[in-house]
Amino acid sequence: MSTVPTTQGKKKINWAPYLLILPSLVYLAVFFAWPMVRGLTLAVWDDEARLSLQVEATAESDTAGTLPQGTTVDILDQQGNKVPLEDIEEGNLLTEIWYQVRAESVEGEEVTGWVPESRIRVREEADDGTPLGGTVRSKLGENVDPLTSLFTEENEDSEVIGQLESRVQVSIEGVSILEVWYLISGAEEEGGEAVEGWAPSRYIQVFEDEIQGRIDRGNTGAFTTTYLEKMVNDRFFWPAVRSTLLLMVIIIPIQFILAIIMALVIQANLRGTGFFLYVFAIPLAASDLAVGIVWFSIFTTNGYLNTILMGLGIIDSPVTYLSAETRYWIIIAIVLAEVWRATSIVMVIVVSGLQAISNEVLEAAELFGAGLWQRLRHVILPLLRPSLQVALILRTILALQVFAVVVALSGGDIVTVLARETYRQYYDFRNLNVAAAYAGLILLISMVSAVFYLRTIRTQEEAAA
Amino acid sequence: MTTIADHQVTKVEASEEVKAIHRKMLRRQKISKGFGYLVAIIILLWILVPIWFIGSMALTTQENVRAFPKGVLPFIEFSLETMQFFLSSEGIIPGIINSVTVAVITLVLSTLIAAPAGYAISRYIFRGRDTYRLSVLMVRAFPIVVLAIPLVVVFINFGIFDSIYSLALMHTALTLPTTILIIGSVFASVPYELEEAAKVFGCTPFQAFRQVVLPLVLPGIAAAAIFTFVMSWNEVFAASVLTIQNRTLPAQVFNTLSQSSQAYQFAGAFFMLIPSMIFIFIIRRYLFNMWGQVTK
Numbered sequence: 001m002s003t004v005p006t007t008q009g010k011k012k013i014n015w016a017p018y019l020l021i022l023p024s025l026v027y028l029a030v031f032f033a034w035p036m037v038r039g040l041t042l043a044v045w046d047d048e049a050r051l052s053l054q055v056e057a058t059a060e061s062d063t064a065g066t067l068p069q070g071t072t073v074d075i076l077d078q079q080g081n082k083v084p085l086e087d088i089e090e091g092n093l094l095t096e097i098w099y100q101v102r103a104e105s106v107e108g109e110e111v112t113g114w115v116p117e118s119r120i121r122v123r124e125e126a127d128d129g130t131p132l133g134g135t136v137r138s139k140l141g142e143n144v145d146p147l148t149s150l151f152t153e154e155n156e157d158s159e160v161i162g163q164l165e166s167r168v169q170v171s172i173e174g175v176s177i178l179e180v181w182y183l184i185s186g187a188e189e190e191g192g193e194a195v196e197g198w199a200p201s202r203y204i205q206v207f208e209d210e211i212q213g214r215i216d217r218g219n220t221g222a223f224t225t226t227y228l229e230k231m232v233n234d235r236f237f238w239p240a241v242r243s244t245l246l247l248m249v250i251i252i253p254i255q256f257i258l259a260i261i262m263a264l265v266i267q268a269n270l271r272g273t274g275f276f277l278y279v280f281a282i283p284l285a286a287s288d289l290a291v292g293i294v295w296f297s298i299f300t301t302n303g304y305l306n307t308i309l310m311g312l313g314i315i316d317s318p319v320t321y322l323s324a325e326t327r328y329w330i331i332i333a334i335v336l337a338e339v340w341r342a343t344s345i346v347m348v349i350v351v352s353g354l355q356a357i358s359n360e361v362l363e364a365a366e367l368f369g370a371g372l373w374q375r376l377r378h379v380i381l382p383l384l385r386p387s388l389q390v391a392l393i394l395r396t397i398l399a400l401q402v403f404a405v406v407v408a409l410s411g412g413d414i415v416t417v418l419a420r421e422t423y424r425q426y427y428d429f430r431n432l433n434v435a436a437a438y439a440g441l442i443l444l445i446s447m448v449s450a451v452f453y454l455r456t457i458r459t460q461e462e463a464a465a
Numbered sequence: 466m467t468t469i470a471d472h473q474v475t476k477v478e479a480s481e482e483v484k485a486i487h488r489k490m491l492r493r494q495k496i497s498k499g500f501g502y503l504v505a506i507i508i509l510l511w512i513l514v515p516i517w518f519i520g521s522m523a524l525t526t527q528e529n530v531r532a533f534p535k536g537v538l539p540f541i542e543f544s545l546e547t548m549q550f551f552l553s554s555e556g557i558i559p560g561i562i563n564s565v566t567v568a569v570i571t572l573v574l575s576t577l578i579a580a581p582a583g584y585a586i587s588r589y590i591f592r593g594r595d596t597y598r599l600s601v602l603m604v605r606a607f608p609i610v611v612l613a614i615p616l617v618v619v620f621i622n623f624g625i626f627d628s629i630y631s632l633a634l635m636h637t638a639l640t641l642p643t644t645i646l647i648i649g650s651v652f653a654s655v656p657y658e659l660e661e662a663a664k665v666f667g668c669t670p671f672q673a674f675r676q677v678v679l680p681l682v683l684p685g686i687a688a689a690a691i692f693t694f695v696m697s698w699n700e701v702f703a704a705s706v707l708t709i710q711n712r713t714l715p716a717q718v719f720n721t722l723s724q725s726s727q728a729y730q731f732a733g734a735f736f737m738l739i740p741s742m743i744f745i746f747i748i749r750r751y752l753f754n755m756w757g758q759v760t761k
Binding site: 014018024032261264272276280281286288289291294297302306310311348355397403407419436438 | 490497498501502504505508509511512513515516518519522531532533534535577578579581582584585586588589591594597601604607609610611612613614615616617618619634635637638641642645692695698699701702705706715718719722723727730731733734735737738740741742744745746749752753
């Protein structure tokens with residue numbers, strides 16, 4: 001790091017660096033930290049876990065209590081309640097329609113008031129289907145009040161303005177669509193204390209007898225382990241964990257050995273080092289999907305590997321490598337593809353680490369007759385440890401994300417990895433919560449391994465000191 | 466490492482014993498040089514042969530792609546048929562346009578936001594600088610998968626789902642940490658003394674930056690920008706999760722992988738590899754500048 005101005009004086013805070021980093025901080029807060037926190041809560045938070053019951057049949061009233069989703073409840077009463085138009089589009093919602101009508105009452109006065117849709121036969125409609133006029137339906141049966149009541153509001157509990165006789169002409173002046181609210185009563189668990197309150201019909205599934213129902217979904221969130229359980233019980237979960245860890249354990253050591261060899265070649269001052277470096281670095285920018293397909297072209301049944309082996313006379317007919325019966329070949333292909341693709345980054349880190357080691361140290365070792373292996377073992381590797389540490393953390397975290405390569409080589413079912421399962425849950429099953437649970441698991445493994453590596457190096461340093 | 470030339474310059478008479486050691490060392494060096502070339506060529510083949518294979522498949526006739534045993538260029542017919550077939554497949558040209566658009570937006574946003582931050586961490590010591598560097602490094606190491614799912618939720622809530630602009634916002638979040646650290650190291654490679662000297666000779670701080678620092682760091686920043694472009698161009702997970710209609714090229718190829726012919730896949734893979742080969746060639750001088758410093 002170059003020299004840095006320090007003459008600013010201690011009393012005055014220099015705000016310039018803070019202003020310079022501000023945009024990046026804001027951006028990372030908005031597009032990184034915030035969504036991360038929000039998203040990961042999806043894994044353990046059920047938005048529809050509980051239904052809150054209101055004291056009165058309006059959303060604004062106080063909450064009487066909450067009941068978990070799936071509770072069986074008694075239905076005590078029902079009532080219509082105004083509902084925003086966009087909510088009606090939502091499914092599972094029971095509606096009631098009320099008409100505001102003007103007509104001559106039994107007393108002979110002209111009255112305006114609300115009647116339920118069921119009491120009016122619409123006989124006149126505007127072009128767009130809006131009802132304009134009709135007649136009052138007659139009530140059938142004995143012992144029934146033949147008159148139809150007009151209410152001040154769209155509610156049978158409101159005041160009655162007047163009574164209409166059957167078959168009276170009415171003009172319809174307004175239409176109101178109401179959502180049915182139920183007064184329900186249920187208990188958290190069998191025999192527990194009952195909670196009673198109002199809830200909109202969209203959350204409740206009413207049984208045929210109409211005196212009992214079940215809470216279909218809630219409107220209040222709660223902590224849940226459902227999604228984590230779903231993830232662990234998924235049939236792809238353990239295979240994914242196993243192959244992700246297996247791939248990590250195989251790939252990372254091979255990569256480090258190869259990267260150190262590549263770095264030593266670059267450092268050996270050979271003629272054409274610039275060209276070697278360029279070629280060694282090509283995979284650094286290669287798309288993982290493309291690399292997956294490249295290795296597919298080698299391992300597929302009519303691919304290059306079979307061509308070469310048959311050309312050499314080792315096999316007589318093409319061998320199928322990428323099938324469910326030959327999982328180990330798929331693993332080998334993934335390992336080769338990943339080693340091909342992701343060794344460059346380790347090499348670049350190792351080379352910059354090597355460049356930081358002074359030539360005198362290496363020359364001294366050589367002068368004292370240390371061979372390549374001895375120099376590597378006792379001089380180069382110990383001095384490279386910080387670089388290797390960084391590379392190790394980076395590679396482990398990236399290894400957990402292997403995704404496109406696996407899908408390209410195995411279709412993503414025969415051999416599956418955690419990132420692939422995250423994608424499957426999100427894309428194929430549309431299960432955002434379980435996908436978030438997988439993402440959280442990947443994050444957890446990344447963090448644990450990073451902390452593990454950091455701890456390991458620290459204890460070594462302390463031991464050295 | 467000492468070279469042969471160095472040894473020949475020293476014309477001091479040495480004892481037989483020392484000369485013997487000297488000869489032994491020279492021989493050893495020659496052997497290790499030869500061994501070095503051998504290893505270098507093996508690794509060279511390891512990297513280049515798969516590219517040669519896929520290039521052969523992408524630049525030949527579809528008949529040759531289906532054929533077994535497979536041939537390689539120049540022993541099979543060179544033809545643009547496979548490539549044409551790939552490029553004329555549904556969704557490929559729009560995918561390329563989307564990919565380039567997303568990558569360019571990402572490059573511009575990322576560089577604009579990262580450049581001042583990179584300057585700050587390389588030129589100032591301020592309270593919280595180490596914390597800032599460390600948190601940027603942590604963000605850099607975060608799994609893309611972990612970020613993609615939460616961001617999808619946020620974008621759905623805001624109604625900007627399935628848009629290449631939201632994808633560009635996301636790619637910027639993914640590339641920003643790397644870009645900040647790389648640009649920081651680029652600025653750090655320009656000694657502060659130069660800037661100070663310019664100020665001594667009467668430049669204002671802005672002039673000093675504009676006239677002295679900027680010309681020196683511009684190539685490095687361009688290299689960082691190119692790398693940002695490549696990261697966005699290659700990214701497949703977030704792109705497939707976040708877009709349905711407006712797919713980028715990798716997302717389009719990825720999502721049609723199981724239904725597509727080998728000719729399509731091979732041509733697609735080669736097409737996606739081309740930019741990486743070109744870009745690494747352009748920025749090869751800056752590779753260590755970029756990654757070497759990131760690790761410190």
